[in-house]
Amino acid sequence: MKELISHSGPCTVVGLNDQAFAAIQLNDKVQVVKLCPPDLEADKNIADPNTIQAVAVNYIEKEKKLQCAVSRSSKMLSIFNFTMEDVGKLNSDAKPNVIHKLNKRSAALTFTSIPNEGDGQLEIIIAADLAGDVYAFPTDSSSDDKKRLMLGHTASMLTSIKVHDNKIFTADRDEKVRISGFPNTYDIHGFLLGNEEYITDVEVMQDKLCVTTGGDGSIRLFNYETCQQLFCMNQNDGDDSKKMIPVRVAATKDGKMIAVIYNEENFVDLFHITSNEDSYGMEKFKSLACETPLAITFANSDLLVLCKEPSYMIRFTSNDGKFDGTQESCEISKKVEKAGGESGVEMPATILETDSTGEIKLKKNIKEEGEGYVEHKPWLNGERKLKKKEKDKRRKKRKLEEKIASADEANN
Amino acid sequence: MTKTENEKKRLRDAAESGVGPITEEGEMPQKKFYRSRAHCNPLSHNNTFDYPIHPAEMDWGTHYPAIENPKPTVLDIGCGFGGLTIALATLLPKHLILGLEIRAKVTEYVRLRILAHRKENPGKYENASVLRSNTMKLMPHFFEKGSLEKIFFCFPDPHFKKKNHPRRIISDRLLSEYAYFLKPGQGKLYCITDVEDLHNWHVKHCRAHPLFRELSKDEMDKDSCVKAMYSETEEGKKVERAGTNKYYAVFERIESGTEDAKKITGENFFSQGQFGIE
Numbered sequence: 085m086k087e088l089i090s091h092s093g094p095c096t097v098v099g100l101n102d103q104a105f106a107a108i109q110l111n112d113k114v115q116v117v118k119l120c121p122p123d124l125e126a127d128k129n130i131a132d133p134n135t136i137q138a139v140a141v142n143y144i145e146k147e148k149k150l151q152c153a154v155s156r157s158s159k160m161l162s163i164f165n166f167t168m169e170d171v172g173k174l175n176s177d178a179k180p181n182v183i184h185k186l187n188k189r190s191a192a193l194t195f196t197s198i199p200n201e202g203d204g205q206l207e208i209i210i211a212a213d214l215a216g217d218v219y220a221f222p223t224d225s226s227s228d229d230k231k232r233l234m235l236g237h238t239a240s241m242l243t244s245i246k247v248h249d250n251k252i253f254t255a256d257r258d259e260k261v262r263i264s265g266f267p268n269t270y271d272i273h274g275f276l277l278g279n280e281e282y283i284t285d286v287e288v289m290q291d292k293l294c295v296t297t298g299g300d301g302s303i304r305l306f307n308y309e310t311c312q313q314l315f316c317m318n319q320n321d322g323d324d325s326k327k328m329i330p331v332r333v334a335a336t337k338d339g340k341m342i343a344v345i346y347n348e349e350n351f352v353d354l355f356h357i358t359s360n361e362d363s364y365g366m367e368k369f370k371s372l373a374c375e376t377p378l379a380i381t382f383a384n385s386d387l388l389v390l391c392k393e394p395s396y397m398i399r400f401t402s403n404d405g406k407f408d409g410t411q412e413s414c415e416i417s418k419k420v421e422k423a424g425g426e427s428g429v430e431m432p433a434t435i436l437e438t439d440s441t442g443e444i445k446l447k448k449n450i451k452e453e454g455e456g457y458v459e460h461k462p463w464l465n466g467e468r469k470l471k472k473k474e475k476d477k478r479r480k481k482r483k484l485e486e487k488i489a490s491a492d493e494a495n496n
Numbered sequence: 497m498t499k500t501e502n503e504k505k506r507l508r509d510a511a512e513s514g515v516g517p518i519t520e521e522g523e524m525p526q527k528k529f530y531r532s533r534a535h536c537n538p539l540s541h542n543n544t545f546d547y548p549i550h551p552a553e554m555d556w557g558t559h560y561p562a563i564e565n566p567k568p569t570v571l572d573i574g575c576g577f578g579g580l581t582i583a584l585a586t587l588l589p590k591h592l593i594l595g596l597e598i599r600a601k602v603t604e605y606v607r608l609r610i611l612a613h614r615k616e617n618p619g620k621y622e623n624a625s626v627l628r629s630n631t632m633k634l635m636p637h638f639f640e641k642g643s644l645e646k647i648f649f650c651f652p653d654p655h656f657k658k659k660n661h662p663r664r665i666i667s668d669r670l671l672s673e674y675a676y677f678l679k680p681g682q683g684k685l686y687c688i689t690d691v692e693d694l695h696n697w698h699v700k701h702c703r704a705h706p707l708f709r710e711l712s713k714d715e716m717d718k719d720s721c722v723k724a725m726y727s728e729t730e731e732g733k734k735v736e737r738a739g740t741n742k743y744y745a746v747f748e749r750i751e752s753g754t755e756d757a758k759k760i761t762g763e764n765f766f767s768q769g770q771f772g773i774e
Contacts, residue, residue, distance in 0.1 A: 198762045206762030230766040236669035238632040239539040260636060267760040270706055271752050272676040275636040277550045463604045466516045468529060
C-alpha cells in the first residue's frame, strides 16, 4: 500500500511516484517545495529506492511550525521541519532535517505527540512497516538509539495507521484492525473483525465510529469502543473479474460524510453516514469522475484527490456538502501540476503492490481444493500400518535367523 | 515423475485401496505413527489453517459435545503429544481445556488420544480438546477479550539463534496479546522450559511487561497446576529421564490501570525503550 496525500493546516503533501512536494498556502500565494530524498547512499539491491511509500504532514498551530515526513522504498524516513516565517524564503528544493533508517519499508505514517510531565509536549512520528511492527521516532533528532517499538502484528503487513482518542489503530493484511491504548500500547483495547480479506485502510471519526475498507470489496462501519460492526456494504455482486476493491477512505471532520476510492477505477464515491437511534447506514449520494484516483483527503470541507494523470491533484469544492461536481482550479493544484509536469513524473496506476504474476501482494495465497491438490493427511493412510507390520515381521525373522546362525557358529 | 508427484500418487492409491485410517476413533493411537519434525516455523505456513472470522462464529460444540455452550478457558499452547492437556482435564474438571498445536500429525494424535480416553472413562475427559492452529497469528479469531483463565507454555521451541528469536512464543509483542485474552486480576500465564537461557528470556520479558505480575515461590507452590506442568508433560518426562533441570515461572494478569509502570510522558518516552523495557 502507498499513502500519497496528507493535509494539515495550510499544507498539503503529495507523493508523485518518486518525488514529494509540499504545497503551502501563504496569505496571498502558494509556495511549492520539493521534498528531496536524503543524500545517503541507498542499498543497491533496491530497484527504485526513491519511490514514495508514504507521506504525512503535521501543522503545529501554537508554534506556527510545519512538519513533513516522507518514507521511500530505500527504507529511509525523512522529516522536514519548517517554520511558517521561513516558508516564503525557502528554495524550491528542501533537504531533510532528520533522517531515520527503518528496518522495513513503511507503508503508513502519522504524526502525534506525547504530553510532557512539565510544560509542552513531545512531537513524534509513528511508522507502520511491512513486517507488522510500529515504531515511534523523534521528529527533531536523527539519533539512532532514540526509537521505541510501540506494538507488532506477528508475520503480517500493516496497511494503515491512525492515532485518535488515546488509541492507536493498526490495520493489517490479515482481516484485522487492532486497537491498542496510546501511548500505553501494551494494553490492547480490542480487534475489529469482520473483513474477509486484507484491510486496505481505516479511518477514525467522531462518536466512536470508524470505517474500514478491504480487499473483499467491503466498506464497514464499526463502533471502536465496543468493537461491534454496525454496518457493512459491498458493491460487488460476486463476479471476481471486475471486482472493485476500495483502497482508501477519508472522512470529513464532523464524521457525517466519507469518500472512498477504488483500485484502478475512474471515480470517487461519496457516502453519507446515517444514524437512527441504534441503527447505522451508509448512503451513496455522489460519484465524482476523475482519472484513476490514488489518494484522497478532506481539506477543511473540500475534497482533495490525487489522480494518476494528467492534473495530479483535483480539488472538489464542497458547496455546503453538496459536491455538485465543480472542480475548482485552485492554486495549490495548479502549482502541483506544474511541478509534476516540469519534473516529468510518471504516476503508478495503482497503490496496491503486485508481484511478477500480477497478483496483489496483500492477498493471501490460499490453496484451493481441486485437481492436482491432495491434502496431506498421512494418518488416514492405514497402509503405513500394514507396511510397518510386514517390516516388523521381516525384522523378527531376520533377528531369529541371525540368532540361529550365531548359535550354530558357537556350536561349531 | 518428481518426488511430490510420486507422493500424491501414493496417497491417491492409498485412498482408493480403502485401507482406512491408522487408528480408528476411540482406539488409543500409537505414537510411532504420529511422529513429526520437532520444529516448525510459526512465521510461515499460515495459509493452511481454517479459522472463523469472528470468535462468536466458532463452533466449540464439535470439540466438547457433552458440554452445553462450551467455551475454553484454559489453553495449553504448543501441547505436543498432549500430556498436560490430558492431565489438566482431570485436575480442573470445571474448566474447558484446549490444547493448541501447529503440527498436523501431532494434533491428530492428541485428538485420537482424547477420544480414546473419553471412551475408556465415560463422563470424563469431556472437557479436553485439541485444535490445530497458529496462536502467534490467529488467537483473536478464536477467543474474546478477558475470556481465558490460564495459558500454559510448556517446553516451547527455544529457537536458539538470535536470528530466530522473533519466532519465540513469548515476546514483547505477543505478551500484549496474551494480556488481552487473560481475565484481569485472575488470569495466569505459566511457562516452563529446560533451557536456562530461554527461561531467563521468559522472565525478563514477562517482568518487564506492565500488565503481568510475577508470582512468588509460595504462591507457585500452592498452585496445583504448577505441579502438573512440572511432571505431566511428555517433554518434562523426557527431561526428567535425562536428569537435567526444569525452570518455570508463573505470572498473573493484573487489572489495566493498576499497573506499576511509570507514566509515559514526553520526557521518558524514548528513554524507556520498548514498552518501557531495559
